[in-house]
Amino acid sequence: MSGSHPFRVLRAKPLWITNGVITGVLALLFTVFYVGANIDPAGHMKHLPVGLVNADKGVAVGGQRVDLGARITGSIQRSAAAGDKIDWKVLDEREMKEELGKGKLFGALVVPADFTSSVTALTGPAATGTPARPTLTVLTNQSAGSLGSGLARTATTLAAEDASLQVGKELTARIGTARAKLPAAARLLLADPAAVTVEDGHPLGSHSGLGLTAFYYALVLVVCGMLSANVISGQVDHALGYTHNDMGPLRLHRPLIRATRVQTLAIGSTLMAGLSLLMGTLIMAGAVGIMGMDASHLPLLWLYSVCAIAVSGISALTLLAVFGTPGMLLVTLFFIAMAVPTAGATTPIQALPGFYRFLAEFEPLRQITGGIRSILYYGAQGDAGLTRGWIMMAAGLVAAGLFGFGVLGWYDRRGLHRVPAETKPGKTAVPA
Structure with missing residues (x-):
């Protein structure tokens, strides 16, 4: 056991450099995406x-x-x-x-x-x-x-x-x-x-947020999916015994259950799909039932909400599984930093610089917002954004599945497991 004082790590240049680069890049990117998209x-x-x-x-x-x-x-x-x-x-x-x-x-x-x-x-x-x-x-x-x-x-x-x-x-x-x-x-x-x-020209109800309830409702769906993915990823790792679970001063640990990376993602995705039913129900109940948001086509709104959460969450789980710790940064950039300015809710797509218009073609928040807007404001008409929303969510789910299970399957075949296989005494451990 080292006798060095813990605060000595603050003298380590790599600690400052690594965290400085990551936080600095994040600050710059958020500024570029938010301010750059809306400055003129x-x-x-x-x-x-x-x-x-x-x-x-x-x-x-x-x-x-x-x-x-x-x-x-x-x-x-x-x-x-x-x-x-x-x-x-x-x-x-x-x-x-x-x-x-x-x-x-x-x-x-x-x-x-x-x-x-x-x-x-x-x-x-x-x-x-x-x-x-x-x-x-x-x-x-x-x-x-x-x-x-x-x-x-x-x-x-x-x-x-x-x-x-x-x-x-x-x-x-x-x-x-x-x-x-x-x-x-x-x-x-x-x-x-x-x-x-x-x-x-197209009057809305008094509880429609001057046309912004669709955006904020969609943002809640995406953020819930994204944050739930982080929670589910950590809880699955704890359940399989890969990580500890700190509860205040207590540290809980379970016996290790070996699982391939593909199996781990499948478990997390199943949890996300099931919990999306709960989250979608509570979000709609809170927005419509408690807060009184103007809404119609409630069964369709519920189904669309559940699917939006599931797709956002499974996509986030995929990035976390493939890239590990940096995956959370990618999730934040993709689902928040690049998504909010290009959603077309505050600034229309036609008033964005060219680069942001390109992002808007595939950013999930824009597609989900279009579908919610159609349900809330336009009588759930397909060509008012609902059809595009369904198609893009399906495409996103397929892309996440192909990318996630494809890359993780390759990791497993190469023996890049999260915990090396046990070896006999006297032999060097190698990846299983």
Whole structure:
């Protein structure tokens, strides 16, 4: 037994260097993933989908057909002000409502049916009283993400205001000197004829967290799966006798039960699958039953929750089994550091830098959030994110199984067991 004082280990340079490198890299990576993804959403925004609806019926003026709604929507599409930041989707009202109801649009701009008739009335004989100002409606969609909806609202409102000014210039030029004969109120409105109003295009319940309950619910599922994997991994090792189990001042130890690495992962995965039933039930009961979260399709929500926890947990167990102690760092980076900024919940995918958009294609939290959002906000429609969520969870489970059992099987075949086989006295122990 060494007589050195325990605190002498603090003099060991490798202890400082190893831990310094690990903690320093973690700090840098978390900063890059969290701050880098959200530092300039408006600047990185590209092809944010926004609906553009022209419901204007037009009118006949002086024997000619006038359709100011078509001019406005055409002007908005041709405008270079937004560059490629907004992807204007020309739709009719029915299509627009369907797309908002699937979370495929972050907002919309609607030109009403009476827009042309209301504008032309400003310059007609009826413009002697108080003129009625036509309205362009900006629709928001918080269910698709509050920040994304806000970005769409800002861009759409500016587009509507610019379009109104452009129409005003055209009308002023067309009537020429006749403008002087109009009432003062009509002349004032003629320069900027359209009012812009903002409405909620896909209203949510008051207990929907302004469209964020889906993200936080999904985050709970992933974190429970990830942390449970760490607990289960340690408890399985203790049950098999590979490690001690410290309970306060007590140290518990069980007799060693030899198990291959493949068998150990299979035991842990079975436990995770079974306990996911319990965790999924309690999470839904807590969120919906106790906290009062707005939710429908409860049987589907429960099943999806259980599967999400199981897939996240088994994937985490795989990384822990394959990489050992560093596996927990990889689990944290994959399921938390890279996942939260790319989930599309706060910052939309279209407002992320390119590298983060790439991560969002396969990061599990984004896929799980899409499915939960579909169940909570969009009537569990498959093309609103639910189908993709199921497919990506299945793909993740298959990938984890192939990778985990494949690598661990190779470890076992090479004799890289966790405890060397017992040997006869006088002989050197070699891996079994």
